[in-house]
Amino acid sequence: MISVKDVSYIYMKGTPFEKTALENISFDVAEGEVLAIAGHTGSGKSTLIQIMAGLIDLQSGFVEIDNLPVTDKKIRRLVGIVFQYPEHQLFEETVELDIAFAPKNFELSDAEISARVEEAMRLVGLPPELKKVSPFELSGGQRRRVAIAGILALKPKYLILDEPTAGLDPLAKENLLKEIFGTVKKSGVTIILVSHNMEDIVRFANRVIVLAQGKILFNGTPRELFVQDKILARAGLEPPPITQLLHKLGIEENILSLDEAEKIILRRFHLPNST
Amino acid sequence: MEIIRVENLRYVYKSSSGDKVALDDINFSINDGEFVAIIGTNGSGKSTLAKHFNALLLPTTGKIFIDGLDTSDEKNLWAVRENVGMVFQNPDSEIVAAIVEDDVAFGLENLGIEPNKIRERVDLALDAVNMSDYKKFAPSKLSGGQKQRIAIAGVIAMGTKIIVFDEPTAMLDPMGRREIMQMVKRLHTQGKTIIYITHFMEEAAEAQRVFVMESGQIIRDDTPREIFTDVKEMRRLGFDIPVAAELADRLRKKNFKLPPKILTADELVEALK
Numbered sequence: 187m188i189s190v191k192d193v194s195y196i197y198m199k200g201t202p203f204e205k206t207a208l209e210n211i212s213f214d215v216a217e218g219e220v221l222a223i224a225g226h227t228g229s230g231k232s233t234l235i236q237i238m239a240g241l242i243d244l245q246s247g248f249v250e251i252d253n254l255p256v257t258d259k260k261i262r263r264l265v266g267i268v269f270q271y272p273e274h275q276l277f278e279e280t281v282e283l284d285i286a287f288a289p290k291n292f293e294l295s296d297a298e299i300s301a302r303v304e305e306a307m308r309l310v311g312l313p314p315e316l317k318k319v320s321p322f323e324l325s326g327g328q329r330r331r332v333a334i335a336g337i338l339a340l341k342p343k344y345l346i347l348d349e350p351t352a353g354l355d356p357l358a359k360e361n362l363l364k365e366i367f368g369t370v371k372k373s374g375v376t377i378i379l380v381s382h383n384m385e386d387i388v389r390f391a392n393r394v395i396v397l398a399q400g401k402i403l404f405n406g407t408p409r410e411l412f413v414q415d416k417i418l419a420r421a422g423l424e425p426p427p428i429t430q431l432l433h434k435l436g437i438e439e440n441i442l443s444l445d446e447a448e449k450i451i452l453r454r455f456h457l458p459n460s461t
Numbered sequence: 462m463e464i465i466r467v468e469n470l471r472y473v474y475k476s477s478s479g480d481k482v483a484l485d486d487i488n489f490s491i492n493d494g495e496f497v498a499i500i501g502t503n504g505s506g507k508s509t510l511a512k513h514f515n516a517l518l519l520p521t522t523g524k525i526f527i528d529g530l531d532t533s534d535e536k537n538l539w540a541v542r543e544n545v546g547m548v549f550q551n552p553d554s555e556i557v558a559a560i561v562e563d564d565v566a567f568g569l570e571n572l573g574i575e576p577n578k579i580r581e582r583v584d585l586a587l588d589a590v591n592m593s594d595y596k597k598f599a600p601s602k603l604s605g606g607q608k609q610r611i612a613i614a615g616v617i618a619m620g621t622k623i624i625v626f627d628e629p630t631a632m633l634d635p636m637g638r639r640e641i642m643q644m645v646k647r648l649h650t651q652g653k654t655i656i657y658i659t660h661f662m663e664e665a666a667e668a669q670r671v672f673v674m675e676s677g678q679i680i681r682d683d684t685p686r687e688i689f690t691d692v693k694e695m696r697r698l699g700f701d702i703p704v705a706a707e708l709a710d711r712l713r714k715k716n717f718k719l720p721p722k723i724l725t726a727d728e729l730v731e732a733l734k
Contacts, residue, residue: 226634226635226636226637227604227605227606227633227634227636227637228604270632271632323478325503325504326503326504327503352631352632353550353628353631353632353660354503354660355501355502355503355660355699356502356660356662356699356700356701357502357698357699357700358502358503359660360699382634382635422634422635422636423635424635427663427703427704427726428704428708430726431704431705431708431726431729431730434726434727434730435729435730435733444704444707444708444711447708448708448711448712448715451708451712451733452712452715455717455733
């Protein structure tokens, strides 16, 4: 379990440029869940996930990962973080070397490293024959997979993904989501998904936290969130397009998928319309 | 009136591991003041095509004419670039100056325009993107959407007739995306010719005309309505289908008598009344 308690964070503290990024943030992440963190640019999302991964020092409050304080170096093996556009950080000559780069720092045997590289490639759907290929010859979607595999090779228990599909075309995006929330999730990892795509949050998250101006405005299921128009507006978020469409039809229930929409319309408009 | 003409355009990337055909036999004509969106998967050739409009790339074979000027003729280079402004995906890699107004003035200074004229054009351009309050700011203090507006102001200040946007909203949050889309639509109504590359289908649906690219070719050139209501083809290409079109398609299969080619939520609501 990850426990975040009363965390506040101020950038450039004690200067005229002082800016509060987080204010009294508390929540838990349970093992095996998919927690989404939503909020627009400047809401504090990035600061929060970096604190959770131990990359920014705490100023106040505390964070515990499996009962270890986040300042304990051991948590580096528990929490993996994939930043936005992680493929910009690829640099090795081959896919295999790039994925193996981080595990090599963890004093693992060559056999263990090579097993981890293969397993990580399998999880993100990269065919083994790409091992010896330069990552720079791959498509954007594949490069992103290599970068994610590099984190998975550390075998983190908690995986933080910051907008993992940003900039991908719709097909590459869909395939990557299927891998993350299919094979990767089934491998047992707990996923924290930073996203402002409400459709993705509805499809994959058990729970969503909405951040605005450094505060938690909402912590609950996606379905509960979309009746909270005021919260959404304050956070600069919108319900998924299908939910908005059904609201326009005068259907107030929270419809989150096309299947649900089809069913409720068949029921409400049971006589086929004659136009 | 025609402002862009592309004839038998072919572009081949040469590399040590072999040649790759990025664009193959592209032909089209765009009129002054049109708003054209280009969609296609990564690697379909969209960005390669975009770089041909202001001669960042020159055709391997074939021709592209901007306002009648052949881009592959070296003496036309500056005239072409004075006609075509570009806005790219990543605002951080476009911004060059330490203060917003200097960044907007950058292109003009390179054209050797007098300082007081520059000042006037920069002020107007910043006003057009609602960023006048930020002219003395450091770009690094701005959000992604604001940075992208600065990049657009730079293009507005240049006064080009054509503006090419290559996925300008890919790195922005929903609010930032809406801001940019509003800006683009306004530029279009002011008479600019817009070429807008995107992965977001709802943005492409705002254009007058959509090109669909696949494997270096333009496989469809039609109105957004014709393209986005072709649910089967959209699915084959792996694109997102607008929810209203997809829901209408499902309801028709359940014997709902709906008019063809429903694209927007409002149209579906109207049809179901």
